[in-house]
Amino acid sequence: MSPRTRTALRAAAVVLAAALVTAGCASQDSQATEQSGRTTATLENLDPTPIAENPTPALPVTVTGFDGTEVTVTDTSRIVAADQYGTLTETVYALGLGDRLVGRDTAAKFPAVESVADVTPSGHSMSAEAILALNPSVVLTDTSIGPRTVQDQLRAAGIPVVFFDPTRTLEGVPGQIEAVATALGVPEQGAELAARTSDEIEAAKALAPEDGTPPTIAFLYMRGTSITMLAGPGSGADSLIEALGAVDAGTASGLTQQFTPITSEAMIAASPDVFLMMTKGLDSIGGLDGLAKIPGIAQTPAGRNQRVVDMADGVLLSFGPRTGEVLQALAVALYGPE
Incomplete structure (x- = not known):
């Protein structure tokens, strides 16, 4: 099977998945806010899918x-x-x-x-x-x-x-x-890969429900209890959250920095329905039990429901050729497969 054929089939599969999940979510009222507990978003393929097989670079x-x-x-x-x-x-x-x-x-x-x-x-x-x-x-x-x-x-x-x-x-x-x-x-392969990635991003965006109240999501960056940060505008996570049809809690609460140390006041003001985290970051503080001990966490809707969506550290904010796949996995983790 040629790389072009694989690309076409891949794009069709993502579009079909988007249509099916959107159909299932359309009648739900903010399903993301009704769930509780931890959900880990995972990619179907652990390796990126090459757009070509050993292309010959045109150099210099x-x-x-x-x-x-x-x-x-x-x-x-x-x-x-x-x-x-x-x-x-x-x-x-x-x-x-x-x-x-x-x-x-x-x-x-x-x-x-x-x-x-x-x-x-x-x-x-x-x-x-x-x-x-x-x-x-x-x-x-x-x-x-x-x-x-x-x-x-x-x-x-x-x-x-x-x-x-x-x-x-x-x-x-x-x-x-x-x-x-x-x-x-390899500019030709670059154009094809960029087009494939853009198509996958748009298909993933379609997974967000069009009705109901958009969930408010806070991205937390943590490395043990000594580094606990709440993301705001320009963090990168904010664009993922918006693409998921949700509201970035840090930005909505008035933060002006990409990352701000977590305080009870900042967390309560953000009032997120869901926490988005890197998997190792969540594990570094002792999982859900450790998260509950961070100032202000327990006073938020997400904290009360222990509602966390996490994803592998090297994937979540990479913003590379798998961005559409990342968004799709996050949407399924957030809203459910049906």
């Missing part, structure tokens, strides 16, 4: 990175992709160039890249020595990870380093895919 190619620096890429046989979210690694794999990956970031956790060297073992910083040891032909990165001296050191060593936009939004997904594809010399 010269691009201007997000940092304003013009970079010429002449060889894509050994790719290192590193950002804070796993987006770039996921995109390289989905373009059909997964066998060329020699280095990835910690956030890229899908099975197909488990054997690829992790160049960000701490999760937030790179090691120049570790990357140079991989003899990369090109490095894809952004300012969400660093330190910048490492990326500059790689350039000084003669390695093409291409920076991409670090902002993660729903609207920016297609453009990010095409930018990565262009830098790697």
Whole structure:
């Protein structure tokens, strides 16, 4: 079966799923607010689906990175992709160039890249020595990870380093895919992957019920009890929540920062019906029992119902080629399959 045929069948399946779930949810009145307990959203396929099989890059190619620096890429046989979210690694794999990956970031956790060297073992910083040891032909990165001296050191060593936009939004997904594809010399595959992803995003949006009261959802970022944050405008989670036909609690309550430390006052003001969390974040505080001990949580509708939707850390906010699949899984977890 050709990649184009697989893409067409995949898009049709997502559209059909959207139609079926929407039909089942249309008569329900805010089913998301009536549920209780924890629901983990999972993807049907753990690995991204490549848009092509080992495409041949058209090189050399010269691009201007997000940092304003013009970079010429002449060889894509050994790719290192590193950002804070796993987006770039996921995109390289989905373009059909997964066998060329020699280095990835910690956030890229899908099975197909488990054997690829992790160049960000701490999760937030790179090691120049570790990357140079991989003899990369090109490095894809952004300012969400660093330190910048490492990326500059790689350039000084003669390695093409291409920076991409670090902002993660729903609207920016297609453009990010095409930018990565262009830098790697596979613009045709980039256009196809961007189109497929856009179709899947639109189909997933259709899963949200059109009637009833939209649920209010708060995205909580936690790493143990020492780091407990409530998301607001520009966090990335807000665009996912809106795409699910819901209201972002942090934004609606008047927060102005992307992330604000949780206080009883802020949480009670947000008054969410549902908490959205990363799975490891929820587990790091002791699950639902630990969550109930966070200030203000128990005083919210979501806290009283222990209503939490969680998803794997390396998937939820990646905003890569699987964004439509992420939205679909979240919609099913939030509203139910029927």
